[in-house]
Amino acid sequence: MEDKFLSLFREQFIETDTAAINHDTEFRTIDEWSSLLALCVIAMVDEHYSVKLSDVDMKSCMKVADIYSIVSSRA
């Protein structure tokens, strides 16, 4: 499940070599990360997991795995 999440997370990026993104990546350090990409991640989580992430949720996350842990606790 966590690997599926990682693959969906990677799909949000257009310019980044996403093979380098893994569960422990601190996503804010990715050059392409932006407020728009944050929206894409919120949309992806809603679409695939029916979980609504708030701004506070996003701010509490550092790594990709942190987002997944919120998602899996609410899905």
Add this chain to the structure above:
Amino acid sequence: MAYISGISYYTPQQVLTNDTLKEMYPNGEIDKAEQITGIKKRHLAARDESTSDMAVHAAEKLFAEHGIDRSTIDFVIVCTQTPDYYLPSTSCIVQNALGLATTTGALDINMGCSGYVYSLGMAKGMVESGISKNVLLLTADIFSRFIHPKDKANQIIFGDAASATLITALPGGFKLNDFVFGTDGSGAENLIIKEGAGKHFNKTFEERFDEYGNVLSDSYLYMNGNNVFSFTIQSVPVLIKQVLEKNRLELDNVDHFIFHQANNFILEYLRKKIKIPAEKFIRNIEQLGNTTSSTIPLAFKDAIDQQRFKTGEHVLLAGYGVGFSWAGATVTVC
């Protein structure tokens, strides 16, 4: 019964294109933002142009385009969150500027993205109860004046515009059916101009930056995009379901959907989530941006001009945003 008998709109002359924004922010962000928001240009009010000026322009266009005798207007509603003054109401200024009879009732409705649908509901109630015969509903907002000059995120999204709609008891145009309203004031701080009104009277003009380097200031418009998006994708599908139930319609029975044109990312997400076919989903955000209270009448008017509506068809209107607030209704093409 109450009917929308005509819609017109006004956009200010000055246009802010994405090319100009790219000169202001040359690091490629605008290209990406264009791709996601779907907005290529937006109109901005001139420095000496106010909300009442724009509302008056829209009303004059309505009178001219639909041959309306202004002496028949017995109530004017101005829906705005950027009024000329705290007091008097912008609607009083507009009544005088338009030369409407002094027997005309005038009222402001302080609502944004859901405001057009809310105001249509009020106008329908007034017409059907016999309080008024001909309600002139004006929406007008100048968000550009309240956006920090370096706030690229909001500069990309918002445009200025005004619309005018006549709601009357005379059959024709679009019959107003049943309405659904909703509110969640716990979201108030996600879309707000915090300073300058009663609670925080002094404008501090203090600046800070969000995690993406975008400038924030309580003296200007603030939008928490993540929370507004989360609210929207949660509340709008429920709203649509309730509007359909109240109007005893199935999704497939609706011929056209006119949603608040927030940005293309939200619109497309909602369209897919609610499973609305693309050809039924009216969009005009590309050339106008998000004009808050005016997006629905602007999209409605463009669709009328494109002759998209046939007699007997059902059109679903949905507004959602600042408040948080939402409203939906259907109209039937006469």
